[in-house]
Amino acid sequence: MDVTFRIRRRNPEVPGKEKPYWQEFVLSDVDPTDRVLEMLHRIKWEQDGSLSLRRSCAHGVCGSDAMRINGVNRLACKMLIQDVGERVQVEPILGLPVIKDLIVDMEPFFDHYKQVMPFFVNDNPVPEDGRERLQTQEDRELFDDSTKCILCACCTTSCPSFWANDHYVGPAAIVGAHRFIFDTRDQAGKERLDVLSEPNGVWRCRTIFNCTPACPRDIEVTKAIGEVKLAIRKGATEGIIRPNEVQ
Amino acid sequence: MKVHKHEAIIVGAGGAGLMAALYASKAGADVAVVSKLYPTRSHTGAAQGGIGAALGNLDEDQPIYHTYDTVKGGDYLTDQAAAKILAENAVDAVIELEHMGLPFDRTSEKRISQRRFGGHTRNFGEELVRRACHAADRTGHMILQTLYQQCIKNEVHFFDEFQVVDMIVVDGAVAGVIAIELGTGEFHIFHGKASFFASGGWGRCWSVTSNAHALTGDGAAIALRRGVPLEDMEFFQFHPTGIYRMGILITEGVRGEGGVLINSVGERFMERYAPSAKDLASRDVVSRAIYLETREGRSIKNRGYVHLDIRPGTVNRYFAEEGRDRNDFIDDATVERKLPDILDFCRTYLGVDPVKEPMPVQPTAHYAMGGIPTNVDAEVVIDAAGTVMPGLYAAGETACVSVHGANRLGTNSLVDLVVFGRRGGMSMAEFVKQADWKALPANPEGEIRAEFDRIRNATGKSRSGELRAKMQETMMENIGVFRTQETMQRGIDDLAELRERFYTDIQIDDKAHVFNTDLMEAWELGALLDLADVTARTAIEREESRGAHSREDFKERDDENWLAHSLISHDGVLADPTYTVSFDKPVDLSLWEEEIAQGLPEDKQKFRPKARVY
Numbered sequence: 001m002d003v004t005f006r007i008r009r010r011n012p013e014v015p016g017k018e019k020p021y022w023q024e025f026v027l028s029d030v031d032p033t034d035r036v037l038e039m040l041h042r043i044k045w046e047q048d049g050s051l052s053l054r055r056s057c058a059h060g061v062c063g064s065d066a067m068r069i070n071g072v073n074r075l076a077c078k079m080l081i082q083d084v085g086e087r088v089q090v091e092p093i094l095g096l097p098v099i100k101d102l103i104v105d106m107e108p109f110f111d112h113y114k115q116v117m118p119f120f121v122n123d124n125p126v127p128e129d130g131r132e133r134l135q136t137q138e139d140r141e142l143f144d145d146s147t148k149c150i151l152c153a154c155c156t157t158s159c160p161s162f163w164a165n166d167h168y169v170g171p172a173a174i175v176g177a178h179r180f181i182f183d184t185r186d187q188a189g190k191e192r193l194d195v196l197s198e199p200n201g202v203w204r205c206r207t208i209f210n211c212t213p214a215c216p217r218d219i220e221v222t223k224a225i226g227e228v229k230l231a232i233r234k235g236a237t238e239g240i241i242r243p244n245e246v247q
Numbered sequence: 248m249k250v251h252k253h254e255a256i257i258v259g260a261g262g263a264g265l266m267a268a269l270y271a272s273k274a275g276a277d278v279a280v281v282s283k284l285y286p287t288r289s290h291t292g293a294a295q296g297g298i299g300a301a302l303g304n305l306d307e308d309q310p311i312y313h314t315y316d317t318v319k320g321g322d323y324l325t326d327q328a329a330a331k332i333l334a335e336n337a338v339d340a341v342i343e344l345e346h347m348g349l350p351f352d353r354t355s356e357k358r359i360s361q362r363r364f365g366g367h368t369r370n371f372g373e374e375l376v377r378r379a380c381h382a383a384d385r386t387g388h389m390i391l392q393t394l395y396q397q398c399i400k401n402e403v404h405f406f407d408e409f410q411v412v413d414m415i416v417v418d419g420a421v422a423g424v425i426a427i428e429l430g431t432g433e434f435h436i437f438h439g440k441a442s443f444f445a446s447g448g449w450g451r452c453w454s455v456t457s458n459a460h461a462l463t464g465d466g467a468a469i470a471l472r473r474g475v476p477l478e479d480m481e482f483f484q485f486h487p488t489g490i491y492r493m494g495i496l497i498t499e500g501v502r503g504e505g506g507v508l509i510n511s512v513g514e515r516f517m518e519r520y521a522p523s524a525k526d527l528a529s530r531d532v533v534s535r536a537i538y539l540e541t542r543e544g545r546s547i548k549n550r551g552y553v554h555l556d557i558r559p560g561t562v563n564r565y566f567a568e569e570g571r572d573r574n575d576f577i578d579d580a581t582v583e584r585k586l587p588d589i590l591d592f593c594r595t596y597l598g599v600d601p602v603k604e605p606m607p608v609q610p611t612a613h614y615a616m617g618g619i620p621t622n623v624d625a626e627v628v629i630d631a632a633g634t635v636m637p638g639l640y641a642a643g644e645t646a647c648v649s650v651h652g653a654n655r656l657g658t659n660s661l662v663d664l665v666v667f668g669r670r671g672g673m674s675m676a677e678f679v680k681q682a683d684w685k686a687l688p689a690n691p692e693g694e695i696r697a698e699f700d701r702i703r704n705a706t707g708k709s710r711s712g713e714l715r716a717k718m719q720e721t722m723m724e725n726i727g728v729f730r731t732q733e734t735m736q737r738g739i740d741d742l743a744e745l746r747e748r749f750y751t752d753i754q755i756d757d758k759a760h761v762f763n764t765d766l767m768e769a770w771e772l773g774a775l776l777d778l779a780d781v782t783a784r785t786a787i788e789r790e791e792s793r794g795a796h797s798r799e800d801f802k803e804r805d806d807e808n809w810l811a812h813s814l815i816s817h818d819g820v821l822a823d824p825t826y827t828v829s830f831d832k833p834v835d836l837s838l839w840e841e842e843i844a845q846g847l848p849e850d851k852q853k854f855r856p857k858a859r860v861y
Contacts, residue, residue, distance in 0.1 A: 049756030053764070059592060059596075
């Protein structure tokens with residue numbers, strides 16, 4: 001089958017192309033099970049080598065190729081043509097500065113992630129037997145969902161609150177904090193909750209739910225944000241997520 | 248020209264690079280990590296099933312058993328002392344990862360949970376052992392995330408989206424690397440006392456691969472062009488279970504949890520090829536079996552793939568036949584919990600639900616056993632005698648210690664990168680304390696700038712995408728799972744023609760500087776062509792079958808003539824290189840030699856090279 005791609009482009013170095021514009025490409029012999037990423041590669045490799053995008057693993061685990069496909073944030077490598085139809089519109093994700101074609105400036109996104117202390121903290125001596133710290137599988141499950149995050153930015157750049165205020169840390173950073181706040185081995189939950197209580201922390205979330213369907217890893221992002229809000233309100237991290245709620 | 252000065256320059260931010268960065272900076276070195284991808288995009292994150300370590304949390308286990316499995320899995324080309332270090336250090340390294348917060352799954356005793364994996368056994372091959380420590384089926388993702396997070400905590404200095412394209416050699420020592428800042432197209436010099444390549448593999452030489460698009464072997468190609476020979480390049484692993492046609496990896500953990508391979512007549516054919524380990528024989532054995540089944544007309548629909556079946560009904564039937572404890576039996580929920588990503592891949596890409604239907608799989612190009620030769624402290628060595636090249640280090644897939652020999656065991660890639668990334672980081676930190684700065688030569692970026700100008704300004708007719716696809720097809724066809732003199736020669740001839748077109752007839756569309764991915768992909772193709780070439784040229788010289796190198800014209804392993812590592816070097820002429828291949832580097836057999844010295848009779852010598860039976 002033939003598929004028409006309508007792609008939002010920009011090239012800061014070429015006169016007349018500094019401002020974003022649309023360009024159409026037609027591909028023939030497309031199979032319904034082809035990935036959108038493969039089709040963007042076909043355009044790049046067969047028609048126009050200047051088409052610029054990030055990609056690496058091509059199966060949804062590295063998080064490089066987040067883009068807006070037919071108006072929703074998706075990883076190009078996880079969308080099949082049969083999911084998007086014969087006319088496909090592709091744009092850069094929103095809310096981050098566009099550098100060239102589908103490539104946006106990711107630095108503000110990673111800066112927000114780094115604000116929430118996204119690392120394990122436990123200053124107690126390690127067990128005397130030289131072995132692992134102990135944790136029950138039930139406690140391990142409490143934060144399982146948020147360990148799946150690949151930092152692709154699909155959630156944050158689908159969030160109207162982030163579009164309106166790019167100082168808001170955004171859903172991905174909150175998921176990053178959640179992963180540690182509810183880890184029973186970690187000791188810095190309180191500091192993270194303090195960071196997220198700030199004006200550009202978790203309260204900027206208006207529970208719009210765009211982030212949850214945007215997540216290519218099926219993380220329940222809005223639920224995770226809600227759990228962080230509840231922990232701040234209760235001033236505690238225990239008892240927020242009940243094991244029977246864990247899927 | 249921007250010059251950055253840091254004592255230790257690490258190229259690549261996957262598991263090996265981040266581990267080295269963490270340990271070198273903790274030891275006081277001034278470290279910079281230079282990576283063409285954001286660190287969390289690295290392909291370590293795609294590793295699924297687990298990291299092997301003889302913790303003994305579920306079954307009795309010891310590092311010496313892991314050592315034995317590694318040596319046997321490598322078809323005795325593994326350096327035995329290095330394998331012992333790998334297995335012993337694995338225990339500490341995994342515990343340290345847990346202390347860094349890695350969220351491993353847990354046993355009922357709250358300890359790190361472990362699963363079975365191909366070729367991992369207890370008591371020198373007696374029975375399969377649960378050794379692979381796992382975090383669902385995203386163990387690599389959790390390692391990568393944890394290490395990156397710890398690097399943030401330790402304020403490691405990152406240069407993200409800077410692609411290293413050359414290395415600076417002064418009087419036989421390495422004085423740094425040259426990178427292109429992808430966002431501006433500008434060249435930057437990274438002046439260091441030590442440079443550390445942790446830049447990954449080159450699976451993109453083949454058309455069906457589990458590897459990321461980024462895995463173009465840049466570091467290995469740069470080292471090769473700057474006079475470092477590459478070791479054991481003929482050994483490239485085909486993982487038996489890639490998703491049909493796409494090559495996306497389906498973890499061996501599926502078989503570790505009881506999954507079986509089934510041919511078109513409904514037979515669990517691995518029972519014939521490996522009566523004891525069956526579906527969990529080593530990867531080279533299983534990949535060959537799938538090819539042989541295909542050749543005998545027993546692939547599904549005769550299309551070169553077989554079924555991987557993890558449906559609880561199937562698994563439990565075989566468990567019952569084997570007399571396994573009923574507590575081991577699985578249900579749909581077990582599969583969902585233990586293999587969530589695998590289910591997601593199959594549902595997304597194939598519309599197949601593995602809980603209800605079998606998965607179509609075929610061998611996929613997966614892992615380079617060979618690479619930049621190093622000693623056990625990740626120092627790069629440049630000859631058969633082990634002479635160190637001062638200031639150069641390597642670890643992870645791009646390096647060859649050699650712990651994987653002729654065939655890597657599942658989970659040992661993650662073990663390799665944490666163990667030798669850590670050792671390398673520590674040894675590099677010691678080195679930079681006492682080493683002097685080498686003065687940079689005049690115009691160090693001149694040659695590589697000229698090569699980039701050539702590609703940017705070329706006015707030929709060949710697109711790099713077309714040449715790359717042709718290279719991948721010839722490598723798949725001719726230097727794949729089975730090889731003969733004739734196929735390999737055909738491959739070498741095809742590669743020569745592609746090289747000529749690359750150097751005389753290339754064209755690119757994008758002439759800009761900002762994120763010129765057209766230009767970078769073309770340069771990467773040059774790296775891939777070099778690595779494809781050295782793979783084919785060492786493979787054609789090795790007249791035996793060993794591990795992943797399987798020749799139909801030399802079917803047997805030949806320890807008398809070929810129990811040696813290959814080294815191949817390149818004279819630095821990019822367009823028309825001359826290669827030199829040698830087989831002078833001996834395999835370290837020290838564990839076997841100790842057994843002989845102890846007076847053990849032959850049948851009690853565990854590390855004596857012998858025929859592999861699984």
